[in-house]
Amino acid sequence: MDGPRGNSRQTLFVWGANSYGQLGLDHKQDVLLPQALKEFAGSPKTLRNVAGGGGHSAVITDAGELFLCGQNKNGQLGLNHIEDVLHFTLCSSLAGFPVVQVACGWDFTIILTESGHVLSCGSNSFGQLGVPYTPRGCSVPQKIESLKDKVVNIAAGLRHALVATENGSVFQWGTGMVSHAKRSCQGKMIPSFLRAKEPCKVTGFENIQMKNVTSGSYHAASLTAEGELYVWGSNKHKQLVSKDDFLLNPQKIEPHYFLGEKVRRVWNGWTHMVAQTGRQCFSWGWNEHGMCGNGTEANICSPEPVSALTSGKLFLIGCGAGHSMACCYFSS
Structure with missing residues (x-):
């Protein structure tokens, strides 16, 4: 906070x-x-x-x-x-x-x-x-005990957890995503980090320094020090900006979705996401209760600016299962 x-x-x-x-x-x-x-x-x-x-x-x-x-x-x-x-x-x-x-x-x-x-x-x-x-x-x-490196950030999903370490690695454990992965990716090998009951390094970040992690109910996200956002897991409501129903491995959300700006912070709801760049707040995913803040209840398949928050200085965001919160400073 x-x-x-x-x-x-x-x-x-x-x-x-x-x-x-x-x-x-x-x-x-x-x-x-x-x-x-x-x-x-x-x-x-x-x-x-x-x-x-x-x-x-x-x-x-x-x-x-x-x-x-x-x-x-x-x-x-x-x-x-x-x-x-x-x-x-x-x-x-x-x-x-x-x-x-x-x-x-x-x-x-x-x-x-x-x-x-x-x-x-x-x-x-x-x-x-x-x-x-x-x-x-x-x-x-x-x-x-098996986490030997210093941890700098943690996150919990419905029945899984993950951490980011000081040296830029991400570890995940808990099998909460496995049933979704098996249904959506029949015949494909499920990565070890989705099946692990003790911390297991998330593959795909071998040459990338990750600085923090966040998680929804059945999906996860991690942000690099350079402001690039990676996501994996269930994509039932297109909260991962992909055509696939489930992403077995981390996939970068391309910068053009954020109008070329670097992502500074990211938050997860149950099945929707909110990201903050230097100047704007973006939201996408499940929107049945209007939690993406665009004035509709239609799901959003890729990041869209939350226009109501563009004139204030954002310092705190929170996401629930079907709601979002933001605290801003506004110039007098």
Whole structure:
């Protein structure tokens, strides 16, 4: 999360589905209008990162503290028990290990520490924890020992996860994409990184330096330091800008789709994508609920500028399953 600094104070607002207490409001009723969380209302602590999963939520403060709440039947909150939690609770097992990023899958959590180590907790039924495989979940964050290089960025899909390392490599694990790949690519060899239950290097980036990763439900993306965007996985709603139903290997989205500008940042919804260049915001993919922001509900097969955001300075974007959010500064 990037936002204003200085003497400003942040307040965390929450709304929407709350069946497991994932809004942190001490109840399980859905909330139709944004409500401020008392723990973070006017708090001097800066919120560094927020993330939401299938039924759980996570927040990181500038001090590196990780707070979680919501569904916990698989131990995805990392609190050493499996009871749902109705308010944001500190993950005390990480004391002394400042957290810089958190990513939430459907029923698991991936955690990146300041030292570049990655930990995971929750369900492991698809190998999404990246540890020696066991179908049992884990209720305490455990280090993924096989990741030897320093990690700088993490992402979680529905039942898979991926990381970018300091040396520019990308690793993926979790078998959540495999069934889609097999249906769409019958007779073709499925790459090892789509079938792995422990971190496996994503092929196709051998001579390319990747700087970050992001993921939708069944697709993934990675951005190079030079602003080139690569995508792979399910293309059911043409969110990968390809004619193929599934991309087994990373494929670059050509720069002309972004009017020749370099991509600075990218975000993924369930099946749509949003990218920011130096001057514009682009969106594409599934658009049934209008989350691509072009005023229609028709799917968009290639990046289109979001005209409503062209006059402001964009500093924060978020994507959900069927919605998008953007925070901008506008000149007075």
